[in-house]
Amino acid sequence: MKRTPQIFPYSNSHTGYVEYDPGAIGAAARAGALLEAAAPWTDVEHIGSTAIPGCAGKGIVDLMAMYPPGKLEATREAIDALGFQHQIVGHIFPEERPMRVGAIQYAGKRYRLHVHLIAMNSPEKETLRRFRDVLRADPALRDAYQAKKRAILQLGVRDPKDYTYAKREFITSVIGQH
8 A cells, every 4th residue: 555645845936925824833733743753852843934923934834853962864864754855945954954845735735844953952943943932922023024024025036045145134133132
């Protein structure tokens, strides 16, 4: 009996502005459960714009899969075995701090996924959490972030790497102030 895939191929596209989709929360939870089942030593959290109620963005569900010391290789292997793929466009993360891509079907819709593999003892995990949590708690700041993203796109920035770079100053200022 052939098994139905749970992680589908990632579709690359230019950056766009996607209104907030509450279904992303369920898609993130489903993907997180798959990741934690495949790599039980990990702890998976939903991060990025789709983790912030009411926040529009690229429409990509970002997750961080945090692994304990000495488990990076095993974590990469487990995630790859689920069907996640290596990046081929955008800001390519090194294999020492990898990101994998894929897609998941949830509630009749396909959601693109970015899974960031981050060491549990890395300060990056706290930075990602802080940004998410500050925007969750401050609707005015969330709205300012959305305005920044719309302004970047209105300038014609469509390349994912350039878009990420253009948001960096805003993100850094939020993290530095909170």
